[in-house]
Amino acid sequence: MTVPTLGKDLVGLEHLSAGQIQLILDTAEPFKEVSERPIKKVPALRGKTIVNLFFESSTRTRISFEFAEKRLSADTVNVAASGSSVSKGETLVDTARNLEAMRIDMVVIRHHSSGAAQFLGDRIRSNVINAGDGKHEHPTQGLLDMLTLRDHFKKLAGLKVAICGDVLHSRVARSNIWGLLKLGAEVAVCGPPTLLPRGVEQLGVTVLPRIEDAIQWADALNILRLQLERMEAGFIPSLREYNRVFGVTSDRLARAPKDLLILHPGPMNRGVEIDSDVADGPHSVILPQVTNGVAVRMAVLYLLAGGAPDWVSGSGGEER
Amino acid sequence: MRPLLIRGARVIDPSRDADGVADVLVVDGKIRAVGRNVAPPENARVIDGAGKVAAPGLIDLHVHFREPGQEDTETIATGAMAAVAGGFTAVCAMPNTDPVTDNQAAVGFVVRQSIRAAKARVYPIGAISLGQKGQQLAEFGEMVGAGAVAVSDDGKPVVSSHLMRTALEYAKVFGIPVADHCEDPTLSHGGVMHEGLVSTRLGLKGIPSAAEEIMVARDIILAELTGGHVHLCHMSTRGSVDLIRRAKEKGLRVTAEATPHHFALTHERCEGYDTHAKMNPPLREAEDRDAIRSALKDGSIDIIASDHAPHHYDAKEREFDDAPNGIVGLETALGLAIRELVVPGLLTLPQLIARMSTMPARIFHLSGGTLAVGAPADLVLFDPDARWKVEATAFHSKSRNSPFVGEELIGRTLLTLVDGRVAFDRSLGGD
Numbered sequence: 001m002t003v004p005t006l007g008k009d010l011v012g013l014e015h016l017s018a019g020q021i022q023l024i025l026d027t028a029e030p031f032k033e034v035s036e037r038p039i040k041k042v043p044a045l046r047g048k049t050i051v052n053l054f055f056e057s058s059t060r061t062r063i064s065f066e067f068a069e070k071r072l073s074a075d076t077v078n079v080a081a082s083g084s085s086v087s088k089g090e091t092l093v094d095t096a097r098n099l100e101a102m103r104i105d106m107v108v109i110r111h112h113s114s115g116a117a118q119f120l121g122d123r124i125r126s127n128v129i130n131a132g133d134g135k136h137e138h139p140t141q142g143l144l145d146m147l148t149l150r151d152h153f154k155k156l157a158g159l160k161v162a163i164c165g166d167v168l169h170s171r172v173a174r175s176n177i178w179g180l181l182k183l184g185a186e187v188a189v190c191g192p193p194t195l196l197p198r199g200v201e202q203l204g205v206t207v208l209p210r211i212e213d214a215i216q217w218a219d220a221l222n223i224l225r226l227q228l229e230r231m232e233a234g235f236i237p238s239l240r241e242y243n244r245v246f247g248v249t250s251d252r253l254a255r256a257p258k259d260l261l262i263l264h265p266g267p268m269n270r271g272v273e274i275d276s277d278v279a280d281g282p283h284s285v286i287l288p289q290v291t292n293g294v295a296v297r298m299a300v301l302y303l304l305a306g307g308a309p310d311w312v313s314g315s316g317g318e319e320r
Numbered sequence: 321m322r323p324l325l326i327r328g329a330r331v332i333d334p335s336r337d338a339d340g341v342a343d344v345l346v347v348d349g350k351i352r353a354v355g356r357n358v359a360p361p362e363n364a365r366v367i368d369g370a371g372k373v374a375a376p377g378l379i380d381l382h383v384h385f386r387e388p389g390q391e392d393t394e395t396i397a398t399g400a401m402a403a404v405a406g407g408f409t410a411v412c413a414m415p416n417t418d419p420v421t422d423n424q425a426a427v428g429f430v431v432r433q434s435i436r437a438a439k440a441r442v443y444p445i446g447a448i449s450l451g452q453k454g455q456q457l458a459e460f461g462e463m464v465g466a467g468a469v470a471v472s473d474d475g476k477p478v479v480s481s482h483l484m485r486t487a488l489e490y491a492k493v494f495g496i497p498v499a500d501h502c503e504d505p506t507l508s509h510g511g512v513m514h515e516g517l518v519s520t521r522l523g524l525k526g527i528p529s530a531a532e533e534i535m536v537a538r539d540i541i542l543a544e545l546t547g548g549h550v551h552l553c554h555m556s557t558r559g560s561v562d563l564i565r566r567a568k569e570k571g572l573r574v575t576a577e578a579t580p581h582h583f584a585l586t587h588e589r590c591e592g593y594d595t596h597a598k599m600n601p602p603l604r605e606a607e608d609r610d611a612i613r614s615a616l617k618d619g620s621i622d623i624i625a626s627d628h629a630p631h632h633y634d635a636k637e638r639e640f641d642d643a644p645n646g647i648v649g650l651e652t653a654l655g656l657a658i659r660e661l662v663v664p665g666l667l668t669l670p671q672l673i674a675r676m677s678t679m680p681a682r683i684f685h686l687s688g689g690t691l692a693v694g695a696p697a698d699l700v701l702f703d704p705d706a707r708w709k710v711e712a713t714a715f716h717s718k719s720r721n722s723p724f725v726g727e728e729l730i731g732r733t734l735l736t737l738v739d740g741r742v743a744f745d746r747s748l749g750g751d
Contacts, residue, residue: 092638
């Protein structure tokens, strides 16, 4: 059997095949179990050096990657933009070359500019994993959302997922759109027209103008964070009105024809895009998403380092 | 100066509607004779023009030479050298230098550096507003007296409609055009490429076509109000073309230019975050590119200008959001125009020469654009069929930021004369 490989970098889901995405999700399954053990460690990446290069502040993603790396026994270094040479005006390419000169194996990068991960991947030999670049992609978030959906619905083909909110500025939305479409799900986007990107329907998604329509249509809602600065930039009049018109509330969900699975990539603005009783309600999988994030990132790190899925399954992730 | 005879070239001179095989004799810096069987004077250099085109030197109304301020990316001397290598005998330098070319002394500096370089003629364009700040009018009269041929705040849009109006009115005193970079910055705000499907996929902030068209419409309305001459820089959208077409039908004093990259490339070129495809105005959609081509054919867009914008190589070697706009264009303009417009049959070679030489000269009231007997010998000899590969290291410009590196272009300059002097000679042969 030929097993697809991921190539050198994971920049986004747009250019992955369905087979590659399936491979990551399948590889994540056995890694879920590792985090449930009393001793949460396998030797899969022992001796590998990984740099977590975060040009943007991040709690969840950075810690999730760090746990994934440590549970695979890699040696990790965290670099935050503030307090490093970056804040002294060093360019991204120089930062990359200096890291490379220290003979590292992988870089996990979070950056405020779209394309930064690819830029880095094109210029260094180490594997590059995109942990979110500008408004482009956040592939491991897309993958963990898909893994969570798959856990619940068993398969993604034919599933109806509505991505709600600020799609324009969302890398999570783009990774979800590409990944879900490739695995046969139906995808809709729903949000104020001011926060939907031009030509988004040409990506193969349905545009639903009202949140009520999305709730009627979908099996699952993936509710995006509304950045507070969107109001100042004039995209929406107020957070209050946003909640009134586009908020996912229990009243609105009560009118749905079926129970909807609720996802949110975090951090949440409770009372803005999502009400607390929905976030904390019985159909919310917001915390299982976080749990799955570690497993998906372990799978990505493992596969990029040259691991194959059958080395993991059943064997607890032993080395070759 | 040794007399020079080009023998048996296809001589194309749109200023006289001339196109046919002839000899061109240059004596004492002037065109002495154009015709059949011109006898060379004693000691003349004779060049075989068979299969080649002799035309009035190309004229580029829109270049950025970075002197003063950023001499590491281009100087007036290196820019003027790149110009003659590309077949241009005259170029107009935009004033967005550091400091801004917004006064008599700064304009005089460009003129002096041009004379010192002694390659292409470099004509200064003065700023519309002091410091290009968009507030107070610069001294048009003093700048024209020192050699400015037009005014522009290019690089920045003229946001204030009042300022644009007064500039158009005041420029009439001196008979110079006001060249505008059309962009509504409140709409393009922070955008780095064309707003469309590609920007959506790449997650880059888009610049809608409307950001250009709003200002094109405004400028046309103000041209009508004032009777002034507005020259619209680097048009990029089909909507702009429609607006210009209607303005010309009304007989307004509106002229417009398009760049080779806007008639050759589309926004898909930004895929992979290629910063050499980052320009302002941005590369647009195929329909826009096709509209620009049609406009060059029917004359809605009068001329081709390069918007030559040199940047140091590492300035482009960075995140797309942070990379500067623009590409070098002087040395690829002719080859692109022939490949994209002449070979597919959109323009004839004489029409192309008109859009790259005769018309630019008329719009900015420059000498050149003609091979009339007695005119200064600003002339280009080029091989219209030469296929050559663009190599960054072969550029005469100090900068190499071009998306066309590695591509095959058609048509290449062989010899460029400025005032009868050999300013560029690819072969150095011919005796």
